[in-house]
């Protein structure tokens with residue numbers, strides 16, 4: 001009996017060992033095959049699909065590898081610098097310079113500046129824009145700057161979520177961008193007095209010859225105008241190139257045009273990101289009382305006279321000055 005049990009034990013052990021070995025061999029073979037397929041795809045291997053569109057039979061584009069180098073060596077670090085570099089510069093600047101206080105304090109009287117519709121279209125463009133910056137950064141630079149420091153599964157979920165959010169946020173951003181660019185342009189035309197504003201950096205520098213300066217400004221000052229036109233122009237480039245990349249089946253771009261769109265999209269993103277950081281710091285921290293404009297649409301009367309004196313004089317003179325009840 002003992003011998004039979006021992007023989008049975010050996011037989012069972014042998015059976016499971018052979019099964020485990022067979023499984024391991026199959027996994028190694030499968031791994032090797034997957035590895036081969038992956039390296040063939042990376043080399044630009046082509047297959048067969050039912051689609052007849054240009055390049056639909058090639059999963060990974062190897063058309064012009066210079067674009068990959070440009071992305072990893074220049075565009076990705078530049079986008080990181082535009083976001084984190086600008087944040088660091090602004091924090092240091094505020095530490096050294098301080099913020100721009102309202103000299104007369106808050107008057108408590110709120111002057112009408114933006115309609116409810118204006119405030120809505122601002123946030124319709126701004127919130128997707130911020131999400132696009134963060135997810136775009138993950139898509140362009142994440143592989144080099146985040147992936148090495150986080151686990152593979154976290155990275156896989158992160159890049160998947162980034163792609164999804166980036167695709168969906170594109171639509172409200174384009175609508176917000178188009179409405180702001182068209183409806184606000186008339187208040188953003190350059191004027192001669194904008195040059196003087198720039199020479200004293202808008203009076204935001206709290207030391208040296210700039211201290212205490214209050215240069216003339218209309219509805220928008222020179223800094224806001226620069227931001228507006230950069231946003232309008234690069235918003236156009238980023239929107240057009242983005243639509244081309246998002247809907248390749250509709251626009252059927254050639255490989256060359258796709259790659260040019262990819263590069264223009266990244267360059268515009270770098271410029272918009274750097275400007276956005278400056279804009280957000282100016283609105284939230286730097287200019288005391290500025291944020292109220294994009295919350296209620298009204299600004300404090302002392303903020304209006306200090307930062308937009310010509311606009312304030314104009315609405316007072318033509319009778320359109322309206323206070324909040």
Ligand code: HEM
Nearest residue numbers: 125126129130224227228231276280283284290291293294
């Ligand atoms: C947390 C983020 C943001 C805050 C707190 C903010 C705040 C503001 C404020 C207070 C104004 C009105 C300035 C004034 O009345 O003179 C404004 C204007 C504007 N914002 Fe934003 N904004 C933000 C993000 C963005 C983003 C991401 C975009 C781009 C889509 C954007 C585009 C604009 C434009 C084009 C203007 C008009 C030009 C100007 O006055 O500077 N904003 N924003």
